[in-house]
Amino acid sequence: MKTLPVVAAGPLAAGKLAPAHLADLDLAARRAAVDRLGEPAFRAGQVSRHYFGRLVRDPAAMTDLPAAARERIAGALLPTLLTPLSERSGDGGDTRKLLWRLHDGALVESVLMRYPDRVTACVSSQSGCGMGCPFCATGQAGLTRNLSTAEIVDQVVSLAARAVTEYGQRLSRVVFMGMGEPLANYARVVTAIRRLVAPPPEGLGLSRRHVTLSTVGLVPAMRRLAAEDLPVTLALSLHAPDDDLRDELVPVNQRWRVAEVLDAAWAYAARTGRRVSIEYAMIRDVNDQPWRAARLGRLLSGRPAHVNLIPLNPTPGSAWRGSTRAAEQEFARRLKAAGVATTVRDTRGREIDGACGQLAASRSDSRSESRSGAGIGHPARAHRERAER
Numbered sequence: 001m002k003t004l005p006v007v008a009a010g011p012l013a014a015g016k017l018a019p020a021h022l023a024d025l026d027l028a029a030r031r032a033a034v035d036r037l038g039e040p041a042f043r044a045g046q047v048s049r050h051y052f053g054r055l056v057r058d059p060a061a062m063t064d065l066p067a068a069a070r071e072r073i074a075g076a077l078l079p080t081l082l083t084p085l086s087e088r089s090g091d092g093g094d095t096r097k098l099l100w101r102l103h104d105g106a107l108v109e110s111v112l113m114r115y116p117d118r119v120t121a122c123v124s125s126q127s128g129c130g131m132g133c134p135f136c137a138t139g140q141a142g143l144t145r146n147l148s149t150a151e152i153v154d155q156v157v158s159l160a161a162r163a164v165t166e167y168g169q170r171l172s173r174v175v176f177m178g179m180g181e182p183l184a185n186y187a188r189v190v191t192a193i194r195r196l197v198a199p200p201p202e203g204l205g206l207s208r209r210h211v212t213l214s215t216v217g218l219v220p221a222m223r224r225l226a227a228e229d230l231p232v233t234l235a236l237s238l239h240a241p242d243d244d245l246r247d248e249l250v251p252v253n254q255r256w257r258v259a260e261v262l263d264a265a266w267a268y269a270a271r272t273g274r275r276v277s278i279e280y281a282m283i284r285d286v287n288d289q290p291w292r293a294a295r296l297g298r299l300l301s302g303r304p305a306h307v308n309l310i311p312l313n314p315t316p317g318s319a320w321r322g323s324t325r326a327a328e329q330e331f332a333r334r335l336k337a338a339g340v341a342t343t344v345r346d347t348r349g350r351e352i353d354g355a356c357g358q359l360a361a362s363r364s365d366s367r368s369e370s371r372s373g374a375g376i377g378h379p380a381r382a383h384r385e386r387a388e389r
């Protein structure tokens with residue numbers, strides 16, 4: 001019997017707590033915190049408007065606050081959470097991947113992607129991931145720790161600021177498709193989403209329809225999320241229609257089977273009125289056979305689902321390759337014939353190591369031997385836009 005991946009629970013797993021930050025708190029708690037510092041409570045609103053409304057993260061730029069107040073408040077509520085380590089850009093600058101160092105040395109990545117009609121931020125919910133999917137670079141490295149609410153929110157706020165300076169555009173969407181399994185860091189991720197959709201000065205004011213959470217399929221957490229009254233788009237990383245193969249590609253399937261995970265997805269759709277995205281990374285000769293397309297079609301036909309087919313984004317050293325274009329087209333054709341809405345996605349950021357997981361993995365590789373040879377695949381994650389309409 002294989003060991004199941006560890007679902008991180010409790011406080012931020014190993015490491016120390018991230019320093020408290022205003023994005024960890026709701027506005028009332030920020031007021032109370034400012035009051036405890038001996039400052040008038042309205043300063044909490046001022047600082048929040050800078051942070052969420054104007055995307056200012058540097059206290060020195062909050063010049064409408066008296067210098068002494070700024071220092072006191074910044075010291076208590078605006079610690080630096082993310083220190084940029086490197087940045088790479090691809091797709092002619094339309095994709096920018098940032099690698100951050102957290103206060104304790106843990107690494108995370110975020111990606112900013114510009115499309116003709118929108119700008120999307122892809123953020124991490126954990127440093128590493130404990131789910132062990134063998135085709136995923138993050139999975140190979142294991143879990144370092146959960147991120148705090150503010151460490152998640154601060155990725156979005158800094159990318160939103162970048163969207164303005166780089167593209168002159170507002171950030172329109174957020175996808176939890178970076179490092180980590182968001183539902184394994186449930187409470188912090190849900191609180192982060194609440195911050196992202198609350199209007200300023202409470203939060204960033206994104207539309208909840210424009211937030212997508214991608215999960216490997218932790219069934220109890222999916223059911224809990226459905227009851228949160230937070231109808232974000234759910235993406236389910238299915239990758240195989242049959243338990244035999246899914247047990248291998250997505251090891252958590254050994255605990256929650258395909259049928260159970262799809263039931264939870266349909267319950268989510270029924271509760272929120274939102275179609276679920278089914279993610280399917282096309283791996284050549286592994287999960288891309290026509291019979292699997294037919295089987296997937298039977299599972300999804302008549303359901304509130306939209307399939308995203310994405311060619312696997314492999315890295316050197318991986319035994320697995322992305323499907324051929326022809327296999328992908330045939331797979332899509334069969335799904336559509338079964339009446340299932342299907343999109344073949346392009347990938348983003350291939351030339352900058354695909355995506356989340358890989359930059360951090362290459363950094364860590366240079367420091368530790370333990371990563372190399374850690375399994376079959378060591379690919380980058382493909383970054384792509386989802387069906388969120």
Ligand code: SAH
Binds near residue numbers: 136179235310
């Ligand atoms: N842990 C969550 C969210 C982060 S992964 C999840 O698994 O859903 C985001 C998406 O990237 C998932 O659909 C995941 O299966 C996919 N992914 C990971 N590695 C990939 C790769 N090498 N090529 C293509 N997609 C990949």
Ligand code: SF4
Binds near residue numbers: 130133216
């Ligand atoms: Fe974790 Fe998602 Fe990668 Fe699986 S695909 S290891 S759940 S980040």
